[in-house]
Amino acid sequence: MNVALFVPCYIDQFFPDVAIATLELLESQGVNVSFPENQTCCGQPMANTGCTADAAPVARKFVEIFSGYDAVVCPSGSCTSMIRNHYGDYFAADDERFLKLRDNTFELCEFLVDQLGVRQIEGRFPHRVSIHSSCHGLRELRLAGSSEQMIPRENKLRLLVESLDGVEIMPITRQDECCGFGGTFAVTERETSVAMGLDRVQDHVGSGSEVMIAGDMSCLMHMQGLIRRRDMPMRVMHVAEVLAGRALPQKKAVSAGY
C-alpha cells in the first residue's frame, strides 16, 4: 500500500518529532510511506473562521497534492475531519478525485486499527498516563464513544496505548470535555479558552497521571503552554510518540521534541 503522510502545518513547523514518530510507526507496520513535499495546510484555520473563499483554494491544492495515493494518513483528528467532513463545501458532489481522497484519508489511530487491523503495538511504556480525547477526533470522526451519546464505540487511541507493556491508564473525571484550544478561539476568547484548558490540566494532574496523551497536538500545544507558564506537574505526548517508543520527556510539559 502506497500511503501519503499528511503532516499538519503546525506539527511540521513546531513538533517535527510527532511527524517523525508517525512515519516510523507506520513503517514499523510495513507501510510504504511517502511525504509529498509541497504540502502545507488543509485550510482549516480559514474555514473555521468562516473565510471559506480563502479556504477553497487551499483545499483544491491539497487534493491536487494528495491524489493518487492509496491512502492519506494524518496524526490529527481535527485536520482529518476537515478533509472528511468539511471539504464537501469546496468540491462538486460528483468530483471523483475528491471523493476518492476523502474516503481514503485517515487519522493515525483509525488507520492502524481499522485499515491495518492492528490491535497490539510492541513496546513498553511503564508510566501512569491519562488520555485527552480531542473533540474533532471524538465527535466528528467517532474515534471513540462520546459521553453525550449512548452509542458504544471502540476507543481506538486507548486500545493502542493500552496494548503497550507497563502502561497504566488513569481515569479523569470529565472524560471528553474540550480543552478550549479551538483554533482562533484560543486567541479571540482567550479568558474562556485559558479557563477551559486549566480545568482540563487539573483534571489530569488530579488523576495521578504522569503524562497526558492525545491524538491532536493542537490541544496539547495549548495545554502545554498553560502548564509551562505555571510549572504544573504534567507532561504531554502525542499518541504517535508514545506508540513509536519515545521515552517520557525529561522536562515537564515538553513533548519529546527533536
Add this chain to the structure above:
Amino acid sequence: MSTALPIVDHPQAAKEFVTNVPRSHWHDDSLWFVRTKRDRQAQSLPEWEYLRESASAIKRHTIANLPDYLQEFEANATRMGAVVHWAADADEHNEIVLELLQKNHTQRIIKSKSMLTEECGLNEFLIENGIDVVDTDLGERIVQLRGETPSHIVLPAIHIKKEEVGETFHRHLGTRKGEADPQVLTEAARGHLRGKFLEGEVGITGVNFGIAETGGIVVCTNEGNADLGVSLPRIHIACMGIEKLIPRFENLGVFTRLLARSATGQPITSYTSHFHGPRDENSELHIVLVDNGRSRIRDSDTFRDALNCIRCGACMNTCPVYRRSGGHSYQATVPGPIGSVLGPTKDMKAHKSLPYACSLCGSCTDVCPVKIPLHHQLLAWRGVLVGKRLLAWNKRIGMKAASWLFRHPRLFFAAGYMARTALRYLPHSLTHNRLNEWAIDRELPEPPKQSFRAWYAKNRSEKQPEESR
C-alpha cells in the same frame, strides 16, 4: 422592524464572569452536575438514541409541513373553544396580549415561565402600559426582583448564589437578613406568590407542545405554577412559537421523555399539564401563535433544523464555554449554543460575535435531544458573517494572508523557518508581550531546530531542504 440592537461583544462580556475563578468554577460545577444527571437518565433508557432520532424526524416532518399542521391545530383548538390569534412578530404578539388584558380591564397578571414572552419583551411592554406582571416560576421571580434577565432558559437564576437570593428576598420579601437556607427562602417565595396567585386576573403561560391533531396544548413545569396560575383566573393566555407544534398526540411521549431528561436529568417534569379548550363556559383560553422570524429560519436549508429546538437547555449545560462565561455573556434571550444560532437570525450584526463564542467541540450536537447540528450551524454562521463582511477586517486580512502563504509552499517554509528562528533567539519578553494574545497566559511552543520537512529532506529524500539552501 424594531431598532438595531446593540452589538454583543462576547469575549468582553464574558471577561468578568470567567476571570472570577471561584464563581466561574461554581457555575461550571452546578451545570456539570445537571449534565451528569442527564447522562444517568439517558443511560437508563436503552432506546435513547432511537428517541432522539424519532424526535428529530417528527420535528423535521412537522416543520416541512408547518402551514398544514398550523391550520389543523387552529381548526381543532377553535373547535375545543379556544381562541387562536396569529402574531407575525413580537410587537404584534405584545399588542394582542395587551388588547386582551385591556378588554377585560385587567391590572394583575400572573405568568409562568415562557421564553417566548422573554423573546418578545412582553413584561417590559406590559409594565410600560401600566399592568403589573408577576413571574411565578421561582427562578424567574428571583431574576425579576433583582431587575435582571434569565441567564439560562430552564434555570433562569442559575448564576445567582443562595446568599444573594437571601439578600434579594430580605430586601423585597422581608426575610431575615443573612438567610440563605434554600428551604426557608423557597417557603418565603411561596407565601409571597400565593397572594399574587389569588389576586391574579389573567394567567399567561408559554407552551411546550401544541398538538395539531387535538388542538390541545401542553405545558411542562416543575413547580406547578402554570397550573395554579391558570386554574384560579378566568382567562388563560398561552403564548406559543409556531415551531412548538407536533402532529399527533401519540408523538408527545417521545418528547416528554426526552425533555425532562435532557433538561434537568429528571425522568419526567413534575407537572405535565394538558389544556384542551377553556375549562368551562365562563372561562377563556387564548392561544397566541407567534412567528417572529421563525418562517425566515424555516426558509433556510442551513439553519432550518434549529426549529427542532424544544428549549431543554441541554446544550447550555454541556457547553464548556457557557458553563464558564455565564449566560449573561451572550446578552440574548436564549444564550448558549442554540442562542448563538438563533441570535444572528434576528440581527446578524448585533450577534456577530456569538458564533465565534465556541470552540467547535461538538458536545452540544451530541447532547441535543432533537439532533440539531448545533456546532455545524455555528460554523456555517461564521461563513455567512464573513460573506456579509461582518468579521473584523484584521482577521479577514490575516486569513487572506494565511491562505496565500499556504498556496506558496516555499514562502510558507521560509516563514516557518523565520518564526522558529525568531522564537529561538529573541528575548522571551519580546515574543511573549501583551500584544500576543496567545502568550498572555500561555507559553509558545519551544521552537525545534528544524521542521519535519527539513528533517525528511535530510534523512529520507534526495532533495535538499528549502531552508538550508
